[in-house]
Amino acid sequence: MASNTGETIRNVALGGHSGSGKTMLAEAMLFKGGELSRLGKVSDGTTASDFDLDEKEGRKSFYSALLHTTWKSRDINILDTPGSADFIGQVYGALSVVELALITVNAAAGIEVGTRKAWELVKQQGCACMFVITRMDAENARFDEVVSALQETFGPACTPLMLPVGSGGNFRGVVNLLHPGEVPDTMQESVETQRGVLMESLISGDDALLERYLEGETISSAELERVFTPVLVERTVIPILCCAAEQMDPHQHTRESRP
Ligand SMILES: Nc1nc2c(ncn2[C@@H]2O[C@H](COP(=O)(O)OP(=O)(O)OP(=O)(O)O)[C@@H](O)[C@H]2O)c(=O)[nH]1
Ligand SMILES: [Mg+2]
Numbered sequence: 001m002a003s004n005t006g007e008t009i010r011n012v013a014l015g016g017h018s019g020s021g022k023t024m025l026a027e028a029m030l031f032k033g034g035e036l037s038r039l040g041k042v043s044d045g046t047t048a049s050d051f052d053l054d055e056k057e058g059r060k061s062f063y064s065a066l067l068h069t070t071w072k073s074r075d076i077n078i079l080d081t082p083g084s085a086d087f088i089g090q091v092y093g094a095l096s097v098v099e100l101a102l103i104t105v106n107a108a109a110g111i112e113v114g115t116r117k118a119w120e121l122v123k124q125q126g127c128a129c130m131f132v133i134t135r136m137d138a139e140n141a142r143f144d145e146v147v148s149a150l151q152e153t154f155g156p157a158c159t160p161l162m163l164p165v166g167s168g169g170n171f172r173g174v175v176n177l178l179h180p181g182e183v184p185d186t187m188q189e190s191v192e193t194q195r196g197v198l199m200e201s202l203i204s205g206d207d208a209l210l211e212r213y214l215e216g217e218t219i220s221s222a223e224l225e226r227v228f229t230p231v232l233v234e235r236t237v238i239p240i241l242c243c244a245a246e247q248m249d250p251h252q253h254t255r256e257s258r259p
Contacts, residue, residue, distance in 0.1 A: 011077045013094040015121065016104035017114025018083030021134030021245060023049045023061055025104060026080040028245035033069030033076070039248050049080040064090040083114045091118065095125040100232075104134045107141035107167075107242070111149050119154055128232045130239045136164050137171045137244035147240055154238065159201045160194055161239035163187065171244050178221055178228075201237045202227050 014022040027047045031039045040046035045056030049065040061082035069076050079094040081087075095101055103118045105111060122129045131154075133146050143164050150158040162174040165184060175183055177195045199219060203209040206227050213219050231237040 008073060009075045009077065010100070011079070011098040012100045012102060013079040013081060013091075013098040013127075014102050014104060015081050015091050015095065015114075015118035016083055017106065017109070017112035017118075018060060020083060020104040020106045020109070020112070020114065021132075022080050022083060022104050023047050023065075024245040025102070025132060025134060025243065026065070026067055026078050028243070028248045029076070029078060030067060030069050031248055033071050035067075035069045039246075041246065060084065062087060064094050085114070085117070088117065091121055092125075095121050095127055098127055100128045100130070101125075102130050102132050102241075104132050105146055105150070106138075107133045107135050107143060107146055108138045110142075110146050111153055116153070129235060130161070130232075130241055131158060133240065133242040135244060135246075136167060136242050137169070137247045139168045141167045141171070143167060143242060150240060157201070157236055158238045158240055159198050161198060162241050163191060163194055164242050171247065174242060178224055198237075199224065202231055205231060205234075205236060 014026055016022055023042050024047070026049045027036070027040050030036045030048055036048060040048065042050060042059055045059070049067055050056060050061055051065065052063060055062050061080060063082065065080045067078040067080060069078070079098060081091045081094045101118070101122045103115060103122065105115055119129075131150055133143055135141060136143065147158070147160055160177065162176055164174055165172040165187065175181070175187060175191055177191065177198045180191055180195065183191050199213060202224055203213055203219065209219060209223065209227065232239070
């Protein structure tokens, strides 16, 4: 662990419908953080989170698992909760001790009963929230439709923070709208539009920044990051992320390469 002072600790719970990819996402986070040298799979019973024999055999989580990784000098505690309604008590427990909930939504199935339940509990417990659209590599993944459904169901505060590059068998990764980096030619326009939407949502509560933005001034990524945490805590912006945790690049882990 990099440090044990409270300031560096971030507590995150994964919630959402059973089978929406929480455990696999947790596995990818541990792998990316350098805690694991190899990416396990739920279907093989080899993930760090589903360590109980019943979970390995059942190919699903029965208990909340507490996991840990480090990222950019932060100690990240991850609580991977079970999605089955039978174990809902464990989700209550997890959400009552974290600052942030990541609600996973299957890119092919969209919003399910467990998605709504997780959202209700997030509101009850008052923690910050992000949606993660998972399984973007599945043939019938439909990012845009799921984003629209999230906005219709949970409100316009739901805003993409990432856009997928490709989908299904052509999924190649994501563009982070806060730090777009290299953008494929075919996505220049959509990235620009969605970055504008995200910026307006982020700065709408900061009059000075909003005024500068509307006057055409460039708002730096550092300034956007400064307003990111407060809007997240107030849930005036609910960022939408996406991933294909099973398709993690095996060369992307290692502690040495971590910032
Ligand atoms: N194609 C694909 N399949 C995935 C991905 N992530 C998870 N899956 C599959 O989806 C199934 C469910 O994944 P889990 O991570 O166990 O889902 P969960 O949300 O933890 O499910 P519960 O523990 O029952 O709540 C498994 O068979 C995974 O292999 C992904 O990125 N791509
Ligand atoms: Mg699980």
